[in-house]
Structures are given as C-alpha cells and as structure tokens.
Amino acid sequence: MKQFPPSNLLNSLPKQFFASLVKKVDQYLEQGYDVINLGQGNPDQPTPGHIVAKLQEAAANPVNHKYSPFQGHKYLKQAAAEFYLREYGVTIDPKKEVAILFGGKAGLVEIPQCLLNPGDTILVPDPGYPDYWSGVALAQAEMAIMPLREKNHFLPDYQEMSPEILSKAKLMFLNYPNNPTGATATTEFFEDTVKLASKNDICVVHDFAYGAIGFDGKKPISFLQVEGAKDVGIEIYTLSKSYNMAGWRVGFAVGNESVISAIELLQDHLYVSLFGAVQEAAAEALTASQECVKELNQLYERRRNVLIDGLRSLGWDVTAPKGSFFAWLKVPNGLTSEEFANILLEQVHIMVAPGIGFGQYGEGFVRVGLLSSEERLREAVRRISCLEIFEK
Numbered sequence: 001m002k003q004f005p006p007s008n009l010l011n012s013l014p015k016q017f018f019a020s021l022v023k024k025v026d027q028y029l030e031q032g033y034d035v036i037n038l039g040q041g042n043p044d045q046p047t048p049g050h051i052v053a054k055l056q057e058a059a060a061n062p063v064n065h066k067y068s069p070f071q072g073h074k075y076l077k078q079a080a081a082e083f084y085l086r087e088y089g090v091t092i093d094p095k096k097e098v099a100i101l102f103g104g105k106a107g108l109v110e111i112p113q114c115l116l117n118p119g120d121t122i123l124v125p126d127p128g129y130p131d132y133w134s135g136v137a138l139a140q141a142e143m144a145i146m147p148l149r150e151k152n153h154f155l156p157d158y159q160e161m162s163p164e165i166l167s168k169a170k171l172m173f174l175n176y177p178n179n180p181t182g183a184t185a186t187t188e189f190f191e192d193t194v195k196l197a198s199k200n201d202i203c204v205v206h207d208f209a210y211g212a213i214g215f216d217g218k219k220p221i222s223f224l225q226v227e228g229a230k231d232v233g234i235e236i237y238t239l240s241k242s243y244n245m246a247g248w249r250v251g252f253a254v255g256n257e258s259v260i261s262a263i264e265l266l267q268d269h270l271y272v273s274l275f276g277a278v279q280e281a282a283a284e285a286l287t288a289s290q291e292c293v294k295e296l297n298q299l300y301e302r303r304r305n306v307l308i309d310g311l312r313s314l315g316w317d318v319t320a321p322k323g324s325f326f327a328w329l330k331v332p333n334g335l336t337s338e339e340f341a342n343i344l345l346e347q348v349h350i351m352v353a354p355g356i357g358f359g360q361y362g363e364g365f366v367r368v369g370l371l372s373s374e375e376r377l378r379e380a381v382r383r384i385s386c387l388e389i390f391e392k
C-alpha cells in the first residue's frame, strides 16, 4: 500500500508528551495492577440529569435533525450572555460578542489561525496547557514563553518581559484558574494585563476552562470583569468542567467583537455548527439552577483537602490549589518530575503527570488530578507513605 507522507504543517505539530505515559499505564493495567490514575484531566462525575433530559427531549425534535444554522443558534448565544451577566455582572451582546465553539480546545487552537500570519509571535504561559502549542504550530507562528514561577504565585511577571518581544507579540494566552498549577488570578493582575495589552496591541485570550472551580469561598474572576478587557481580548468558556460535559464538546468565546467575527469566519469554512440538541442542552445548563455547579465545587474542595492534608501528614511540603481540579506538587528529594512520576507508577502504581510535560518551567513539579473519589485519594496517600523517601 502507498504511504502518503503527512504535510510539513502536520509534521510541525508538537509531539504528545503524555501519550507515552498513558501507554505505560496501560501496560500496568493489562498486567492486572490496580493503578490509581491521577495523571489525566477527565471529569469523573456524570452530567447533571436536567441537562441530559433536555438533550433527550431535543434529540427527538426533527428540527434538530437538520443542519443547525451557521454560527449556531441565537438562543445559545443569548444563554451565554445571560450567564455572563448573572455570574460576573458582564454585559455581552449576544449578536456580536459570542461565538459558539466545539469545546474550548477548538477555539484555543483556531484563534492563532484567525489573527496571526506565519512568523508572528504568541505569548504562551510555561507551564501551560499543551494545546496552546498546537494552535501556535498550525498558525506557523513563533512562541515566546512567559514563565510561571511559584514566587510570583504562578502569574507571569510582565516586568521581566523584553520590550522587543512585547512589541512583536500579537496574541497572549492566559489561563486562570490555572492548569496545571491550580493558581488563580487577581483583579490587579488582570488590570495590569489590560494595560500591557493595550500599550502593545496584544490580543489577550483568557482560557476560563476552570472558571467554576474555586476554593475557600473564593469565586474565580472573569477577565471580562476588568475594565477595558473587552477592548483587548476575549474569554473562552467551556461547559466541559462546570457541568461535567467534556464528552459533549460545547463551549463559547465571549468578548472583543473583531476577534469573535474572525472566529466565526474561520468556523464558517470549517463546520456548520453543533448538533442542535447539544445547543439546547447547553443553553439549559447555563440558564437553569446552578446548584449542581456549587455541589461539584464542594466535591472537588473536599477531595483537595483529603489529598493535601494527607500529603502534609507525611511531611511533604505541598501547596493547596486555589482553583481548578489539579494540585501542583513540588517533587521531593531533588528528583526530576519524570523520575518521580516513574517511581510512583513503578513502586506504588499511581499515575501523575510530570511537570516537564507542561513546559520547561514545569520541571520540579508533578500534577495530580482531583478526579478520583476521596477513598481513592486516601488510598493514594497511604501508598505514597510506603515510599522510602517518605518513611519516617
């Protein structure tokens, strides 16, 4: 059979760091080991019943068996606007300031292609969500990293960025609550971001994937709550985490009109729009009671406490995440993140994500997901206590 080589563009895509780790875990599972998988980011709870019921009802409606309108249904854009007003006090024009997405990932990967020309520069957080790199590669753009350091609470330090890079940069990705560090943003930081972006003509893309998950009574803030944010950027919201709808593929971008229209233009060429029944169910999720979101947040907070308190009781100096469903733990004993992840997998059959997979500034940390039950997290702590490095 002929072998058709992939294009140069496909060859330029970043390698999937975590694929080899998943393969290794699968080998352990095949051998019958009880692996505790804390390495991945897939919500473990089901979608709330009222959202599923809406999908079932809408799936039976023949209107939804036809093509959806290009750019999606007006009622979903209206629901997104209502959601932003109710949750964040932010006014959004549903006609011009909302684009419906096939999940946040699709939007994040599309945006560089919407705004950049080959060779343009994008500012990307390091450590960060690896899909940002995919968007950079597909746009044939250049990536300039913004280190996220513990001493700066994992916020980029704009003072250390060179004026040359800032003047070249056209786009900046930010993500708070942050994957992988669990850090949250402050209003002051977002205000500084608006100033910087405005001065340097940078479009800010704030990835608010974990917007619903904030601990210790603090609701994560939206970038659009800060004055002037809409002038310089957009926010990407997804229903994947807030409503356990990761498999449904639905999200939206809100904010700057010119960016929204660029996304819609690209999407007009790539897709029609999401299945109408998914759009109806998404509108239901955004506008119905948010009790399920509150309960989910409490569930993650309980799990966080079990994990962090348990690890601290072993003498491991760990920081509690303020949001997201990840804990970002400093690797003990001067091991690299991969060495430590291998020890956990090989000796106590726990999978975690080595920090280096999120960028060079992720070295020295591992990411642990709060996507297993409290009982499994307790079991993970018990197994870790058996490691030689923690033995008292």
Ligand SMILES: Cc1ncc(COP(=O)(O)O)c(C=O)c1O
Binding pocket: 041, 102, 103, 104, 105, 106, 129, 175, 179, 207, 209, 238, 239, 240, 246, 250, 251
């Ligand atoms: C930081 C971040 N952004 C975006 C996404 C994309 O989520 P989705 O495509 O399911 O909306 C994820 C998913 O893991 C994520 O961790």
